[in-house]
Amino acid sequence: MSETILEIHFPNLRHNYQFLRKHLADETKLLAVVKAFGYGSDAIAVAKCLAETGVDYFGVAYVHEGIALRKAGIDKPILVLHPQEPNLKSLIEHKLEPGLYSHRIFDAFINAAKESNEKEYPIHVKFNTGLNRLGFEPKESKSLIARIAEESKCVQLKGVYSHLASSDDLKDDAFTKRQLSAFAVIVDRVIKTFPNTNFHVLNTSGVLNYPEAQYAMVRTGISLYGYGNATQVDAELKPVLTLKTIISQLHTLQKGDSLGYNRAFIATTTTKTATLPLGHADGIGRIYGNGNGFVWIHGKKAPILGNVCMDMIMVDVTHIECQEGDEVIVIGPSASAEALANNAGTISYELITGLSQRIKRRIVN
């Protein structure tokens, strides 16, 4: 007897952490990015495991994600990459470190810190070196340094960072190198006034492709969960997530029979189908329907037929010996989330972070 389960394999998480450490100098700190429920896994469980394994820092996108970690007893420093104004007070209450990216959020933070009488509260400042998503402009660095120095009773500059647009794509190597040199110019300026700043610019593919730019710290997400944005790297990483389900029911369609909503699949020959308890409400989106997605049953590939329903998918098992109740693997060590995502025109990040909270999680230690 079974059901749909997302297994979180701690030994693989530890393996991926050790793999990344091998690419880093001993003194380089590793910030584990556990935003979006730990890339769709279980942020708290993953953070606890990584904290024991030796991770120095955690990163989340939003304040409430950081609060959840604090409430679970995580006491390592936590960087909030994208804090929002209404949450700055609770950020301070939970001793989270803000990544400040604009004058608006910087000023709001200074006000909030003064209101609660903070002294030398640790902050990080983000610069935009070409992603054009969040961050101060490099030309603002001088005035910003002066501004932070003015507020040095209230805040302490703990980190300065930027984010790469294309570290996984060596076709954009020249662009990435321009981002890294723009960052190096900022580093030189900041260091004169704030010599103890932790600089950080590398994400997963940055660590793997540009380790010379590791500075004091790196921020890795996807590789900890087992995906490295490159086939050679994937071969050395171990996927942390295994998504398993079962065959709820088998049906046999005759030529001309239709399957599922809007009759998106019409059998052209006798077709055996399996109905699985997993649908778009679980994170297997409609993009995976009509043959774009597939699952594995007894080591054989079974394509999704017709439209993905909210709670179910139907797969083609015409050529697979199977019974109701048999195990189905959707993603796992030999069923790559990357391959499944790519086949449907998306990336592993979207597939795993989209796995909904409805799916039960099980830790495998």
Ligand SMILES: *Cc1c(COP(=O)(O)O)cnc(C)c1O
């Ligand atoms: C999500 C994120 C990361 C982690 O990126 P990976 O490619 O998953 O390693 C690092 N830095 C920032 C700013 C992010 O938003």
